[in-house]
Amino acid sequence: xxxxxxxxxxxxxxxxxxxxxxxxxxxxxxxxxxxxxxxxxxxxxxxxxxxxxxxxxxxxxxxxxxxxxxxxxxxxxxxxxxxxxxxxxxxxxxxxxxxxxxxxxxxxxxxxxxxxxxxxxxxxxxxxxxxxxxxxxxxxxxxxxxxxxxxxxxxxxxxxxxxxxxxxxxxxxxxxxxxxxxxxxxxxxxxxxxxxxxxxxxxxxxxxxxxxxxxxxxxxxxxxxxxxxxxxxxxxxxxxxxxxxxxxxxxxxxxxxxxxxxxxxxxxxxxxxxxxxxxxxxxxxxxxxxxxxxxxxxxxxxxxxxxxxxxxxxxxxxxxxxxxxxxxxxxxxxxxxxxxxxxxxxxxxxxxxxxxxxxxxxxxxxxxxxxxxxxxxxxxxxxxxxxxxxxxxxxxxxxxxxxxxxxxxxxxxxxxxxxxxxxxxxxxxxxxxxxxxxxxxxxxxxxxxxxxxxxxxxxxxxxxxxxxxxxxxxxxxxxxxxxxxxxxxxxxxxxxxxxxxxxxxxxxxxxxxxxxxxxxxxxxxxxxxxxxxxxxxxxxxxxxxxxxxxxxxxxxxxxxxxxxxxxxxxxxxxxxxxxxxxxxxxxxxxxxxxxxxxxxxxxxxxxxxxxxxxxxxxxxxxxxxxxxxxxxxxxxxxxxxxxxxxxxxxxxxxxxxxxxxxxxxxxxxxxxx
Ligand SMILES: *[C@@H]1O[C@H](CO)[C@@H](O)[C@H](O)[C@H]1NC(C)=O
Ligand SMILES: *[C@@H]1O[C@H](CO)[C@@H](O)[C@H](O)[C@H]1NC(C)=O
Ligand SMILES: *[C@@H]1O[C@H](CO)[C@@H](O)[C@H](O)[C@H]1NC(C)=O
Ligand SMILES: *[C@@H]1O[C@H](CO)[C@@H](O)[C@H](O)[C@H]1NC(C)=O
Ligand SMILES: *[C@@H]1O[C@H](CO)[C@@H](O)[C@H](O)[C@H]1NC(C)=O
Ligand SMILES: *[C@@H]1O[C@H](CO)[C@@H](O)[C@H](O)[C@H]1NC(C)=O
Ligand SMILES: *[C@@H]1O[C@H](CO)[C@@H](O)[C@H](O)[C@H]1NC(C)=O
Ligand SMILES: *[C@@H]1O[C@H](CO)[C@@H](O)[C@H](O)[C@H]1NC(C)=O
Ligand SMILES: *[C@@H]1O[C@H](CO)[C@@H](O)[C@H](O)[C@H]1NC(C)=O
Ligand SMILES: *[C@@H]1O[C@H](CO)[C@@H](O)[C@H](O)[C@H]1NC(C)=O
Ligand SMILES: *[C@@H]1O[C@H](CO)[C@@H](O)[C@H](O)[C@H]1NC(C)=O
Ligand SMILES: *[C@@H]1O[C@H](CO)[C@@H](O)[C@H](O)[C@H]1NC(C)=O
Numbered sequence: 135x136x137x138x139x140x141x142x143x144x145x146x147x148x149x150x151x152x153x154x155x156x157x158x159x160x161x162x163x164x165x166x167x168x169x170x171x172x173x174x175x176x177x178x179x180x181x182x183x184x185x186x187x188x189x190x191x192x193x194x195x196x197x198x199x200x201x202x203x204x205x206x207x208x209x210x211x212x213x214x215x216x217x218x219x220x221x222x223x224x225x226x227x228x229x230x231x232x233x234x235x236x237x238x239x240x241x242x243x244x245x246x247x248x249x250x251x252x253x254x255x256x257x258x259x260x261x262x263x264x265x266x267x268x269x270x271x272x273x274x275x276x277x278x279x280x281x282x283x284x285x286x287x288x289x290x291x292x293x294x295x296x297x298x299x300x301x302x303x304x305x306x307x308x309x310x311x312x313x314x315x316x317x318x319x320x321x322x323x324x325x326x327x328x329x330x331x332x333x334x335x336x337x338x339x340x341x342x343x344x345x346x347x348x349x350x351x352x353x354x355x356x357x358x359x360x361x362x363x364x365x366x367x368x369x370x371x372x373x374x375x376x377x378x379x380x381x382x383x384x385x386x387x388x389x390x391x392x393x394x395x396x397x398x399x400x401x402x403x404x405x406x407x408x409x410x411x412x413x414x415x416x417x418x419x420x421x422x423x424x425x426x427x428x429x430x431x432x433x434x435x436x437x438x439x440x441x442x443x444x445x446x447x448x449x450x451x452x453x454x455x456x457x458x459x460x461x462x463x464x465x466x467x468x469x470x471x472x473x474x475x476x477x478x479x480x481x482x483x484x485x486x487x488x489x490x491x492x493x494x495x496x497x498x499x500x501x502x503x504x505x506x507x508x509x510x511x512x513x514x515x516x517x518x519x520x521x522x523x524x525x526x527x528x529x530x531x532x533x534x535x536x537x538x539x540x541x542x543x544x545x546x547x548x549x550x551x552x553x554x555x556x557x558x559x560x561x562x563x564x565x566x567x568x569x570x571x572x573x574x575x576x577x578x579x580x581x582x583x584x585x586x587x588x589x590x591x592x593x594x595x596x597x598x599x600x601x602x603x604x605x606x607x608x609x610x611x612x613x614x615x616x617x618x619x620x621x622x623x624x625x626x627x628x629x630x631x632x633x634x635x636x637x638x639x640x641x642x643x644x645x646x647x648x649x650x651x652x653x654x655x656x657x658x659x660x661x662x663x664x665x666x667x668x669x670x671x672x673x674x675x676x677x678x679x680x681x682x683x684x685x686x687x688x689x690x691x692x693x694x695x696x697x698x699x700x701x702x703x704x705x706x707x708x709x710x711x712x713x714x715x716x717x718x719x720x721x722x723x724x725x726x727x728x729x730x731x732x733x734x735x736x737x738x739x740x741x742x743x744x745x746x747x748x749x750x751x752x753x754x755x756x757x758x759x760x761x762x763x764x765x766x767x768x769x770x771x772x773x774x775x776x777x778x779x780x781x782x783x784x785x786x787x788x789x790x791x792x793x794x795x796x797x798x799x800x801x802x803x804x805x806x807x
Contacts, residue, residue, distance in 0.1 A: 157348060160549065162250070163556055164354050168534045170244050170563050171361070172288045173253050173281050175532035178433040180290070181237040182458065184261075185479070185501065186524050187229035189219040197282050197289040205275075205297030205310070225265035231520055232266020232513025234502045236460060236477050238432045239277060240636045241570040244563070245323055252291070253281040254322040256574060258634050259295060260658065262462075262477070264502075266513035270303035274632075274658055276319045276574075286535070298630070299660035299667075303509035306667030306702030309660055314626045318578035325589035328571035329564060329685035348546070354536055355552055357438045358559035362640070363491045363768075363806060364436045364455045364484045365562075369637045370768050371482075371493065372431045372461075373652070377761050380412050380419045385770035388492040390485065397499045397526075398517040415498070424468035424756040426697050426706050428671060430656060431480070431637050434459035437530045453486040454494070458530045461498070464669075464697075466506070466707035468756035473506030473707035474515075481527035490804070492769050499527050506705040557646030558807075564685035565640050565649045565678045572687060573633035581621035588612035592679050592686035594795055596731070596783060600692055601747030602722045603730025604783045606790060610731065617728040629661030635674060641765060641806060643798040647680040648688070650764055650780065650800045655694055669706075670698025675764045677781050679797050688792055691782035693745060693762060697755045709756050718752045732783050741778060741785070766803035773803075 176195055183192045193216035202208060202215045209218035220227075228235045238260040245254045257277040264270040280292040296319040301307035309315055367386060374382040384405050393403045394411040402411035413419075416427055439454040463476030483495040501522055504510040513519045547555070568590055575587035588611040591597060596606040605614045634656040642649045655672035672694030679688040700709045725733065734742040735749050742748030744759050753759045763774040764782075779802035784791045793799050 157351070157549065160553060160556065161351055163553075163560070164351055164358075166246055166250050167358060167556065167560050167563065168354065169246055169250060169253065169283070169288060171358070172532060172534055173244050173246075173255060174242050175435050176281070176288050176290060177239050177242070177255065177257065177277075177279065178435050178459070179529070179532065180293070181239045181433040182435070182460065182479075182529065184219075184223075184235045184237040185228045185460070187223070187227035187235065189216050189223070189227075192216070192219055195290050196293070197284050197291045200290055201292045201294075203292065203294040205295065223263070225267065226263035226269070226271060228501070229524065230265055231522075232264070234262060234264045234266075234477065234510050236262040236462070236502075238262075238460065238462075240432050241573060241634050243323060243328055243567050243570045243574065245327065251283050253288070255279045255281065256322060256570075258573075258632065258636075262510070264303070264510040264513070266510075266519060268511050270509060270511045272301055272303060272307050273297060274299045274307055274660065278319055278322060287533075299658075301667065303511055306665065307658075307660055308664060308666050309629070309662050312662055312664075314628050314662055315578075315630055315660075317623075317625045318574070318583075321574070323571065325571065325575075325586050326684055328590065329568040330683070350536055352547060352552055354534075355556050355559070357536075359555055359807075360438045360453060360455060360486065360491070361436045362559055362562045362642070364438070364457060365434065366639045366641070366806075367484060367491055367493060367768055368434060368436065368457045368459075368482065369431060369639045370765075371496075372429055372637055373639070373763075375412075375416065375429045376427055378412075378417060378420055378425075378427055379774075380409050382767050382770075382772060382774075383412060384408050385767045385772055386493045388490070388769055390487075390492060390494065392492075392494050392496070394496045395498070397497075397523070398521060421758050422467075422469075423758055424466075424470075424707070424711075425758070426464055426466040426468070426473075426756075428464040428697065429476075430462045430464070430654070432460045432462065435530045435532055437532055440536070450487045451485045452489075455484040455486075455491070456530055457482045457484070458527065464706060466705070468707040468709060468711070471707055473705045475502065475504045475506065475510065476500060477502040477510075479527055481530075490769065497527055499523070506707065554644075554646060558642045558644075561642045561646045561649055561680070561685075562640050564680070565642070565651055566638055568678060568685045568687060569635050569638060569651055569653055569674075569676065572690070573635045576633040577630055578624075578627070579615070579619050580624040581616050581619065582623045584612050584615035584619060584621075588615060590687050591690075592681045592688050594790070595679070595686060595688045595690075596781075596787075596790055597687065597690040598692055598734075598783075599722075599724060599730065600694060601719075601734070601745075602724045603733040603736070603747075604787075606731045606787075614724065614728050614730070618722075618724050628663075629659065629666060631657050631659040631668070633657065639765070641800045641802070643800040644807070645798055648792050648797040648800055649678045650802065651676045651678060652764055655692060657695075657698075665701060665703070667702040668699055669702075670695045672696055673761070675762060675778070675782050677792060677800070679792060679795075688797075689781040689783065689790070693759075695755065696759055696761070707756070711756055712752070712754050719746055722747065732787055737783065737786050740776075741782065764802060768804060768806070771803050 193212040261273040275298040282291040466473035485494040635653040659668035677688040743750040744753035
């Protein structure tokens with residue numbers, strides 16, 4: 135069943151524009167925005183608990199009549215679900231010494247029903263398991279979950295995992311049943327719905343609880359805004375780590391006495407020691423040729439502490455926040471032929487002073503460090519399995535019950551100002567939604583998906599077709615897509631290259647109507663044949679705009695690929711460098727068939743130099759390609775070496791700028807509000 139979201143939301147938006155927002159309407163909108171966050175957090179918690187074999191707590195996240203459907207298996211009710219989870223994991227449960235159960239649930243498109251009582255969410259899934267005794271399992275697929283609000287808390291009513299690929303570590307994954315893949319798992323949304331922001335509510339649509347107290351509302355909206363900034367910091371930190379940009383990482387701590395603690399490695403305090411910790415754990419500043427230091431961040435929960443004034447008087451700190459999630463390190467040095475996996479749990483603390491969020495304490499708990507060659511089949515090389523704590527790091531409470539917690543606030547904002555601030559947080563979720571919706575259509579690309587993908591774009595929006603160039607307007611984007619993939623529907627395909635867009639850094643403009651987005655491209659690929667597992671990565675640098683009440687893609691740029699495997703067996707360090715004199719790959723046929731509005735070659739030096747289809751010599755992994763950043767350091771404002779802010783093609787097509795079409799350009803450096 136689909137919710138009639140688009141028409142209904144449009145009606146509400148009109149009403150809201152006509153009549154001034156009331157406190158009750160604002161309260162209900164806050165409640166809905168919080169609901170979307172809590173639904174994401176419940177889902178991340180399900181994933182986080184698995185690593186520690188806490189199946190009873192995972193089952194307790196379900197409603198009393200909750201249903202789990204995992205591939206061809208199913209279980210109903212928390213107790214049966216607990217039993218199934220326990221039995222299915224067996225010794226691959228994170229408890230058995232040397233075992234691993236790393237569940238990744240990423241890239242949400244969350245849809246709240248208009249009454250705010252139920253919701254649906256689509257996610258990408260991967261699961262890496264091992265028992266430490268030689269047995270491994272990898273699973274990949276897509277979740278289409280349902281959620282319900284029970285006694286004020288969001289619960290999972292249906293967790294439906296569509297199993298698409300699986301395998302053991304040594305052989306890599308391949309399609310389930312070694313068959314062709316059918317059509318994509320059903321979508322619960324249309325392109326319009328994916329971009330429909332949280333609606334303002336009618337007065338009769340009251341939020342639950344007595345949330346209409348003005349002070350409490352302001353406090354809750356502040357928390358949502360803080361959460362966005364902290365999540366951006368966490369994710370931006372990850373991107374600096376990938377490139378070993380230690381100057382930028384240290385900047386994120388500001389001048390406060392921050393700490394980095396790595397279990398079984400050490401405790402490091404103060405700017406100089408922070409750098410020592412980073413170098414000791416991950417190597418020197420910068421990436422030499424052939425070095426991979428990817429740290430993919432998943433299942434991230436951010437929680438703003440409620441009780442700060444109790445604990446940190448006289449420190450100048452106004453607020454504290456915590457983050458927790460899973461970090462999957464893909465480490466290697468192709469020149470030496472070494473490669474390894476590093477699975478860790480991170481739990482970090484952030485502090486706000488002078489109105490600026492900074493990192494305070496970083497805590498990394500490695501749970502599995504394994505050579506690429508043998509993987510995690512025989513357990514962790516470091517730390518020794520026996521020393522891995524099952525109680526640490528602590529889980530985060532994502533509860534959003536703020537009853538009685540709001541302190542006296544110094545300044546009280548107007549209702550309109552509060553609504554503006556809330557709009558900025560609602561934008562964060564709307565942008566993430568439409569970004570991920572794009573990825574899901576690209577996965578199972580065919581004529582139908584081309585139309586849906588193109589419809590996600592704004593009327594004057596533009597998108598890059600890889601290795602070719604940019605097309606402007608949904609019609610041109612659709613036709614370029616069908617020129618490459620045909621107009622028909624494909625219901626039976628031998629393989630899929632997935633387009634995950636995790637770890638977003640989203641900078642929303644002052645009025646909440648436009649945004650910049652950086653997100654990873656993570657591309658697990660699967661096929662029917664043995665040995666078809668692949669994994670590679672790139673980077674998206676996009677802009678989004680709220681057009682007629684719906685979030686749309688304004689500009690989509692893909693910088694790819696930065697790294698990858700040529701075969702699962704050889705891994706990322708087994709890729710042979712291209713010969714220095716090798717000629718560049720031939721231009722895509724698309725360029726002749728359906729010429730782009732802006733060719734990558736026209737963009738020339740420096741933006742597209744070295745990328746496939748760009749100018750100059752093609753730089754392919756394991757050579758290191760330049761990494762572009764669209765924003766300055768979020769704390770210090772340090773300008774990155776390769777800096778290309780805002781809409782990427784707009785330096786060559788100024789008429790494509792957001793600001794030429796009635797939108798604000800989102801900020802590319804501090805201050806972020
Ligand atoms: C269920 O799926 C698993 C793979 O995920 C497969 O091994 C098993 O044979 C399937 N069972 C049935 C009854 O189809
Ligand atoms: C708020 O809710 C609590 C618990 O339901 C209730 O005890 C209290 O009287 C309510 N306060 C107001 C101002 O309505
Ligand atoms: C640290 O303090 C110095 C001196 O006040 C200042 O120049 C610098 O910008 C600060 N660094 C950060 C990252 O805030
Ligand atoms: C403050 O809140 C955190 C969780 O947000 C909790 O762990 C801690 O015990 C609380 N401290 C006090 C003093 O209430
Ligand atoms: C912090 O300050 C508040 C009021 O300024 C006071 O009530 C509280 O006891 C102080 N907390 C500590 C731990 O000193
Ligand atoms: C940060 O880490 C230091 C050193 O471990 C510790 O003393 C301090 O309490 C931590 N701060 C917070 C807010 O957790
Ligand atoms: C990991 O790989 C390196 C290089 O291939 C090798 O020297 C080392 O013995 C391996 N360690 C384990 C525990 O397999
Ligand atoms: C795991 O250990 C077993 C038994 O010692 C050994 O036979 C096997 O080769 C090991 N596997 C890997 C991948 O190292
Ligand atoms: C918040 O967003 C709604 C929906 O887009 C819009 O109608 C309203 O004017 C915005 N409020 C402010 C203060 O910007
Ligand atoms: C995300 O998309 C769904 C439609 O699938 C929509 O119902 C929901 O409101 C969107 N969320 C946001 C925050 O825009
Ligand atoms: C899918 O393709 C396979 C071979 O590629 C074929 O055996 C099968 O019948 C096809 N299924 C459908 C539904 O077209
Ligand atoms: C590249 O150089 C090698 C020797 O260094 C030579 O054998 C090869 O033919 C050259 N290839 C091209 C495309 O020039």
